[in-house]
Amino acid sequence: MIKKDLLRKLPKIDELLKEDIVKDSLKDTMRTLVIDSLRASIDQYREYILEDEIQDFKKEDILSRFQEILETKKEPNLKGVINAVGVVIHTNLGRSILPEEAVKNVIEVTQNYNNLEYDLKKGERGSRYSHIEELIKKVTGAEAALVVNNNAAAVMLVLNTLCKDKEAIVSRGQLVEIGGSFRVPDVMVFSGAELVEVGTTNRTHLYDYENNINENTGVLLKVHTSNFKILGFTDDVPLEELVALGKEKSIPVIEDIGSGSLIDFSKYNFTYEPTVQESIKKGVDVVTFSGDKMLGGPQVGIIVGKKEFVDKMKKNQLTRALRIDKMILAALEGTMKYYLDEKEAVKKIPTLHMMLSSKDEHKKRAYKLKRKLKNKVGDFNFVVGEDYSMVGGGSMPIERIPTYVIKVKSNKYKPEELEVKLRKNKIPIIVRVANDEVIMDVRTMFDRDFDMVAETFAGL
Template identity: 70%
Template sequence: MEKKELLRALPKVDELLNEEVVKMSLDKAMRIFVIESLRESIDKYRKEILDGKISEFSKQDILQCFDNILKHKNDPNLKSVINATGVIIHTNLGRSLLCKEAALNVLRVAENYNNLEYNLEGGQRGSRYEHVEDLIVKITGAEAAMVVNNNAAAVMLVLSTLCKEKQAVVSRGQLVEIGGSFRIPDVMSFSGAELIEVGTTNRTHLYDYENNINENTGVLLKVHTSNFKIMGFTEEVGIEELVELGCKYKIPVVEDIGSGVLIDFSKYGFTHEPTVQESIRKGIDVVTFSGDKMLGGPQAGIIAGKKEYIDRIKKNQLTRALRIDKMTLAALEGTLKFYLDEKEAVKHLPTLYMILSSKEEHKKRAHKLKNKLQKEINNINFTIDQDFSMVGGGSMPTERIQTYVIKAKCDEITPEQMELKLRKNSTPIIVRVFNGEIIMDLRTIKDSDFEVIVEAFRNITV
């Protein structure tokens, strides 16, 4: 057929609206999406006709194109994925997974009115921080606590309160850059504090701090370098020494501990990471840390410490701009409750489970998934091998956790093509590609992901 005839044969939107498949779509999707999808489908065929790419088509072809476009429009942009990378706290994939109880808390609060800022005992306005403050105090040993929307905000709020138009003294070796190119010096600058760098990159002494204290010193700041390690000829000032210096000059000591470690990982065979409880016990006045890293909860910046400082921070007008919402509070409360008993935290919080579960457990799971894959798919070769998982999220950068992986290789398709198809799956599967093979780490794959993975591989070479 000639182009003119093909163009004249294109159906109108009103005509397609009478088709049964379109009528059924109107029951499931918003009318605006259905109309847009019909127009886009017709436009696609019009363009292909004009470009000389097709010489014939049927109404059914256009309806199939419409159906695919509509499905894409109905898909949320923010969707669940399967993390097969072995990076547990994966910054690009949403960091820590919520435990079931925390997720149920979110659903319950989101679907109903709630007492976010209402005191049920007194029948009057309350504070949103009350819902988690007691829990944080019990777990950390701090006198008081509050929560904002992330740890960078927590650091900025603390410095804005205690150090605005004053000087914050910090070791040069602790001026870290965190994810997304956010740098501690920049956060400090936005807070209104003046940064005073002391010492050198690899060595800072107590006298470096003391020699820079003056009448305009607002805080002594310590930043835990959780996302990198300096090895070799190094020295840094311990918490006890810094606290003693702060007491001597009546200057508050603030520590940004970063990842929010609430259990001693050295008990489980890992390198010791400083815990929030240790910092509070050693006399740090204010500690800030993240909720969605090692703590295993939602994105949040937690501020804990001495009541006199926390009360001042709560009154800062910036607090309103940085506050967390009802759903984050619900998720955080559901997470923190497990830390009242460490065994329960390790058992229930996905981040802790993935970090601390044994490689032998994941070896059994690898064999289970491999058997399922081999039973269904003949043209892809699957093998099991040992490898290493990473904690991720800028936490414990030197730790390599022994694990088991499944490797996939196919003569009919390159690993890059396989990776793309897995990533474009209806439930995207994010894998690693190395040495000509697809690699899937069982440590970050849930049992409930197995059937989805099998189905995705079944469709790879179709």
């Protein structure tokens, strides 16, 4: 059949709307989506014809493709995936998983009206920040707290409030770049603060700060380099010395901890990371940190510190532009409450549990998954082996967590082909490829994922 005849054979949308399959779809799907899917199916077959990819087709072929397209259109673009990569705080995969209590809180406030800005005791307008400030103060030991939409915003708000049109002194070795090409110097420029770099990349001394202080100095800024390490011939100014200098010169000391550790990970045989509580005890005036990294909650930037400074930030007009909504507040409260008891936090906050759970626990889970795979799959070879997970999220860059993985080999697919098929699954399974094998790390998988993974392999 020639192209012209095939093109004439393509059905009209009005004609397809009379088909039973389409009528059934219209019962529970918006008409716009149905028509868009019909049009996309027809267009795809038109392209096949013009590119000589088909010699003939039936109406049923177009309807079948229509159903596939419609199902895809009905799915959300932002969807859940199975993280089998072994990176706990995976920036590309949404960073931290919310704990159960946080999820319950979000559902409660989104399904009902709520007291977001209403004081139930006084019966009058209230502040959204009152729902979380006391809890943050109790956990961190700070005098005051404020929450904005991410840590870059927190740093910008602090500098804009305390250092606009003034100089912020920071060590050259702390001018980091975080994910998405966002750089501390750029954030400082937008805040209105003037950056003054002191010291060298690997060594900064107290006199480097002292020699650059003048009448226009607004703050002394310390940035924790959580996403890289400089090793060897290095020197940095201890926080206590910087705080003492700030007090002597009446200049606020700001620390951006970034990853937001609220527990001492060195107690669990991890590399030491400074905690928010320690910084507050050492007298830092303002500390900023993220909510969706080591803290294990939603994406927020948390500002804690001396009341006189935080109160100024609350009055800054930027605060309204950077404020968080009811869902984030609910999620943050549900997460922070666990930190009232560290044992509960380690047990029930998924990020902490994934990081700190024992290697032996994941060995048992790896064999559990292997049994499920063996029961359903015959075309693949599954081997349980030892490997390492990573913390991720720009935190603890040199930390490797011993874990167990399942290594997959197949005569049917090359590793790269199998990775694509798993990634394009209805529920995407994100794996890594190394040494000519597909590797699935059970540390970042949930037990609830195992059946889906086994069914997916069975269908390949």
